[in-house]
Amino acid sequence: TVKNQLHNYYAFYNEELKKRIIHNKEMEDRMETALAQHEFCAYYQPKYDTETKKIVGAEALVRWIGKDGKIVPPSDFIPVFEENGLIVVLDEFMFREVCRQQRQWIDEGREVVPVSVNLSRYNIFYSAFVQKYQNILEEYKIPPELVPLEITESVMSEDQELLKNIIDELHEIGFSVLMDDFGTGYSSMTMLSSMPIDVLKLDKSFVDDIGDNRGEKIIRSIIELSRSLGIHLTAEGVETEQQYEFLKKLQCDDIQGYYFARPMPGDEFEPLLK
Ligand code: C2E
Ligand code: MG
Ligand code: MG
Ligand code: MG
Secondary structure: OHHHHHHHHHHHHHHHHHHHHHHHHHHHHHHHHHHHOOOEEEEEEEEEEOOOOOEEEEEEEEEEEOOOOOEEOHHHHHHHHHHHOOHHHHHHHHHHHHHHHHHHHHHOOOOOOOEEEEEOHHHHOOOOHHHHHHHHHHHHOOOHHHOOEEEEHHHHHOOHHHHHHHHHHHHHHOOOEEEEEEOOOOOHHHHHHHOOOOEEEEOHHHHOOOOOHHHHHHHHHHHHHHHHHOOEEEEEOOOOHHHHHHHHHOOOOEEEOOOOOOOEEHHHHHHHOO
16 A cells, blocks of 8 residues: 555665664764874875976865775765764865975975865855964965865855855955866856856866867867956866867866876875975
8 A cells, every 4th residue: 555655665764864874973983083093184186287287286185094094085975074064174174284284395495386175165154264274374374375275166056145255255365266166056157257266177077078079169168268257277187188188279277187197195296396
């Protein structure tokens, strides 16, 4: 009967929900331990000037290296941390880690480049965040230009007026603000006219379409658009020579992707800096 089916459905649903709650609770405990035991670290993926192929920056990407030495990818744990709010702690840890690392490289006399950090939408709307990040910069004596902030386009679905005010505040301090995964949101074009974004990171899904006639036309118009608006454009997820050559021909500013380099630990990235 329908009633029986419903009953079974809810029993199943409850069981699933219970499993998820237990899983999240376990993750939460594991994360707290992991933070305390320094199991998180930053990997660095270089960004290259398309024309000169010189390193012009990098992006810090979190990695969880468990006690068994296995690397857990962000896609396995970031969603859980976003659900339980611990993402705010993780993002702050990453920001601090990059500031600490930049300070060390500066003290060693290296020519440092900006290393961007990712910010979850929970963090950007968390009122204490701007002051907190500013304090960390001061603690390590790092100029804000050396740690740009990447926010994903999905934050555009939240309060846009508030977001604009926060970006203005970040600009006053001296931070650059990058729009990550550009083109995947439903409001990409509206966003461009109202948000004072410094850099667009063209989402990998567009780069994947290079070779396809329509796909190439779309990229061409995004590049022209960003140029006419005076916004810097970085293409992400560039994997092949063909994609690189196409982006070079169209004079896309910067490139990030496996074709040039994968995310790597700090001690591998370091020798790439002069
Ligand atoms: P994202 O910020 O868009 O970072 C780019 C992702 O694409 C990274 O995955 C990077 O390793 C990968 N990637 C770069 N080049 C290529 C390529 O040529 N081909 C392919 N297939 N992939 C490429 P990763 O490190 O697994 O990170 C995934 C996402 O997790 C990031 O996407 C970002 O949204 C999030 N994330 C990573 N670290 C943090 C963090 O510290 N805080 C927050 N809030 N999110 C983070
Ligand atoms: Mg990013
Ligand atoms: Mg990205
Ligand atoms: Mg992305």
